[in-house]
Amino acid sequence: MKNIKINVDCFKKSAMFMAGFSLYQCLRIALTASSFALKRFGIPRRNVDIFITKIHNSMEVAIFLGILIATMYIVLIPGKHARFNGIVSIFTNWMVCLMFFVVLVAFGGNGDKGNLTMYYWGLVGSGFAMGMNQSIAMAVSVENISYFAGSIPLAGVQVSVYHILFLYLNKGRPNYDVNYWILVHQIIMAIIISGVAAILWTIGFIEDHKMQLCCEEEGEDALKEQKVKIVILDSSEKDEQISQEEKRSRKKSERTSQLGAEAEEEDENVQLGKKGLKELIRRSTQFLQINFKQRSRRSRERSSGNRFSPVLFLKGVYKAISPIMMSTVAMGLVYLVFPAIAPYRLTNLDTGHKIDIVILITFVAPALINIALCALKVGPNCDWAEYKFWNYTWVFAVPYFACIIMFFIPAHYPEAKFSQLMRSSKYMLGFVCFTFALSHAVLKTVGFTGAGVQNTIKPVVITNTDLDLSDDSIPSVEGSHSENGATTGSHANRKSRRSRRRGSGPQSPGGKGRLRPEPRDNSLNGQVSSFNILLSYLMLVIFAFIGDGYLKTLKACEANRALWPTANMSFLRSLAFWVSMAFRRGLRSFGEVFTLNVREQLMK
Template sequence: MSGSSDSSSQNSNSSTSTDVSKSDYKDHNVPWLHRFMHHHHDGLVKAALFLAGLALLFPLRIGLNGASFCLKRFKLDEEIFSVYVNRVHNAMEMGCMIGVTLGNIYVLSCEKYMEAISIGINWITFVFEIVLLFVFISGGQLGKLTLFYWSLVASTFIYGLNQVCAFKIGGEAIVYYMAAMPISGILTAIMQFSFTRLFGDRNVYDTDLLVIAFQLGVFIFISLISACVWTLAYIEQISKNKKSKDKNEPKSKNCKNSNSGKIIQENGPEGKETNSGENKGKKNCRFTPNAISGMLMCIIGLGIIYAIYPAIAPGQLVTFQYVQKIEMVNMIVSALPSLIIAIISEATENGPNKEWTGSNSFWHGFIVFVVIEIVVGIMFIISLHYKDTALSRAILRNPLMASFLTITYFVCHIIAIGVGFPGVEANSNGTVATVNLFLSLLVMNTFELLGEGYIVEYKKYSIRNWPTDGMTIGEALKFWIRKASFNAWLSLKSSVTTDVRKKLLESVT
């Protein structure tokens, strides 16, 4: 193409598209890729975030949803199932928390090259799925339990970093990331059910090894697709951000990086930036009071969920057969709120991923679901400690009521975070969104450990030998918090070990 035709093309299309000759892909003889990226970037970003959200929780699906299969594959007794799940869950959540913490430190202190880092992390996620597969199937009959355990922890460390990247650069499209997370649970349940129906005869097949190996094979494929799409969605943005900095474009004084989630169009009107679909219409890039309610939805809604679920509700309220049914219902129902929110955000201009002002301010009212979650959680605690009350009888003697309240408790937290996380980003910026993620996970992990410590102490006593008889409410509360904290610390320490099998067996002897 001649220089004069380049100039003509640039002048005629400067207000509507990016000149292919200006593209960084021109030097690599792939101008068609630039054109595709320009015309379909919004869709690619949404697809990338959806697939990344789908792949995010794969390590947890293996470590927790596949715990019964893992237990049998490593030749461990079923009686230590709950201990195994608690140890694995604690260690994985700590791995994730460390990843999120380090990610936040980087964002707050530097935050450069986020697109490039996010691409690398998505490919590392893919690699770790392969590592998990090889570690799981190796080691003969007993397997390599400790190596598998720490591989899971390392995987969750990576997905902690993944979350920071997604919330930092996802913009309004973060609703698709949130919508995809629960779907991995449904996918896992379908795979486990289908595979055990086909290869469930343990006299013929090594079912427990094959089920998890099959899941990991599917997860590897999805993670590969996710990494490829994420790379396509963000690779050109790396060079565009660099050119933007080279031109010394002014940045907002209110945030360090006002380009997160934006496409810099070199030939746009007056050479200015134009927003991609994920940040279109965003008027600010700083923390605003409108973000407070969204942060409360996240910090409280996510923060307290595992203090109660599943150890107390449904664990202490109904028999095991109801526990399984409740968890299955929650797995299916949990996908609906986030999907509905994503559809609303796509089809209308009134999603929670838009600023919560004017006609869109009604999203503040969704904090009522956090209030309901708190109230129901308190009802569960009261029913365990005051068994002669009408409330306790209504819950403990009525499995349907206990099931209904447990599902209500769980769904309220799903709605709260489904609205809250995109709302925080919409009313602030990616940096505030990552800090909100950190605070939410910090509170969640703290209350999860306290909840586990509490239930360990609770099971030590009977009504005839109740430890807080004669105490005031304040004294009793201090007793349970002190004991829960001590047990939580012991549980956390036991999660750090170089011989997982030995530690698990010691816990039941």
Template structure:
């Protein structure tokens, strides 16, 4: 009986791998719809182009905040309870499909200006679901975690190719309303991918998992009484590697490098990193298939500890990028800003190290004990989700603070400060600004929030009465100033 069960498991192995890969591609459509397609979405909702930055910033803050809330909520449940994770995951899989359908309908309906705030709240809901389902899925498919990691950079490549191909075809045939239909068909594809993922998931994994935390047919042999603190003690290094390495991804990328430093050439560098970023996870996937990957005990394979050097390289690259902004007269700064090829190399190296740290740490975290412990995968995910929101928020706050002073070098705020005091100034102000931005994560009027401004309407009345013999005492009685808030 058990032998036939094992044969059934082997028959579903390919389906489970495909389900894990497609699952990652599906959930990653949410941030790409919210951010990467932002410049197209604002055309549909009739938002002025100069408000693009505010729109994308709102989406980024909301997505990261509510994804983190979902990750932490489900991680806490997994650690202290962990029962019926399969049933929860299956319910959330239906929720993903339903929410993508709602997103499509919200985008399509609403007349000329559309339901912008409702669209924002649907993305907010999807962000929360994404955080919840990511943890449950990692718990179920810990044996195929490498396929999930590969799917993240592949999603970026797929979206980039889709945008380029769609724009080329649409312009070649001179079709109208390009931006509207680009996002519409991207949402249709997301709905289709969610439906296909749902079918593959139920064929490969079924509906539930055992109370031990592993799928009933996964057969990884994880014990039900594994000690969480013992497991953390054994897996602290890969978790720390992912937490710092992957968490720092958006500290300077892509806002400073490449966009701020490269200007108009930044988009080309960014597209390049989407392709080069897929090399580390794909390489490690191949190594795992031949038994040479990081999903082994590192105490017996010390080489994987050496991947911590990628985090050091990442920090050095970030320091160079920041120096390029703060000290434009330095030779290294002039080399970075004046040589696009050097900035190209450094940016690719930075993102490459990010992907290595994430892939190695995530693959190694659940296998450092005597048996595979899928709880360590959920702990790892919550750890780098927390550091991501911290580092990305500080990075956003830093850029906003920098932009206030970049055009006034004569009155540079830390001109007469020592290194420690200058570091404290930028860190404190970046943190203060980033905390204030979290207040914008929820709104009942997104259009008003990003387009609010005060305009002055002057109504001029002509007076044909001859007052030459008795001039008015006021300077200009024909002008009435009306302040109209939009």
């Protein structure tokens, strides 16, 4: 049974990694390969910006709608149906793969011109499937989000390397349509990547679903395999820890640690105090396992029909407010300036492309480092209330906002020395873009990884005086899972209740002999994680359209700098002008986001 569980965990980690790797393949097809699609569909090169903006905006809205629907499902689904979320995630992974077949047929078929409308709606459908899959994936496997988020930026690097190699190997090849085959092969690669992800996901989460059903059917027998992470302290150490906690904060004394946690390695199940004994470890572990099993069963029976609780949900969001806001800020503002303003508006196409590649590589580095930290169990997938130093990641918001401001200066103050330096020096522009990309990647990666684990069940802390070692009802090490386990558990829990009535029951470090009746529900983590991605993409879509409206306003005003609209305005009035105009034009663009006649709009 243990080997099967390890294999399932490996499949789930691999599936999360491949799902993240396949996630942005549709955007890479739409954006990175846009110049090749133009020639295939016979669209004039002067309309490349309209083509990219049209498809990108439509896909971002479709992604948001997919995330919205999936998040509503995750949050509002009754608890008794939540065990089927893994099966739903299998469906969304296969939907991502199947939508690429639609894109392939639209681009590769229909003679010399392809089918532009089908291609457009195929990419929009891929975006919708991507949004649903992203939200559900981050909800059903919150403990593996680092693998999911870490592999997302790899798609950009993979596509860039593929384009470089393909163009180099087929340069000057006679009677070979490079613009056609480069995108056909890219779509096929996306099908293979998403197909592998769907297969791994199916294997991992079907087995996981079977294990859940097994636990429900076997009841007490299945719960015997439950491991509980506990911390045993000597009574003198306990007194010292209580004193330290009281000195830190009186308010924290009311908070109690909870029973249960994820299964750990055997050597990490128990952390000893300086006077701990092997027999104490064995007996206390068995005692808490029995206690946890009965509590978990009662909790599951009561929560099986629970519906959405707004108060509980808001409490869960509040506990994760720091990482949620971190990822929202990082995701929300990125398309306001990147890549339309920085780097391409501030330099030529060749330099901008080189800087763009550097940015793609920069996105990857923090994500891979985060995977390594989480694998070593020192990453941000922990309780930030305990490991407070992860909140200091907010320091990266300072250069992040500073770089955004710097990108706007050359457009509005072209005569300033800084503006001239940004336009003339590729190293200066590259440094600012690198700083922006690094700050964005760190904030996004750490925020997404931490948001979904702030409501995890905490381990219980007991002292060696809480246990009666002379009690023979607790079985020996060899017989700890014997047939008499149920009787033993009942006897141990009666002793536990008598002990608590005397005031010497298990306590938390800041406790006063209190113990919550039930452990917290870990399913709240999935709801908070889905809400986090929904909020992040809501801000992304809003500011993406505001950025689009700003660029359209700026282009109209730059036609005649002598009639600059804010020349005689104060800073606040000019700021209000640009924000209002960007919002109006962005709202107009949002109203035109979807169309049934794509070619007519692109040929205007």
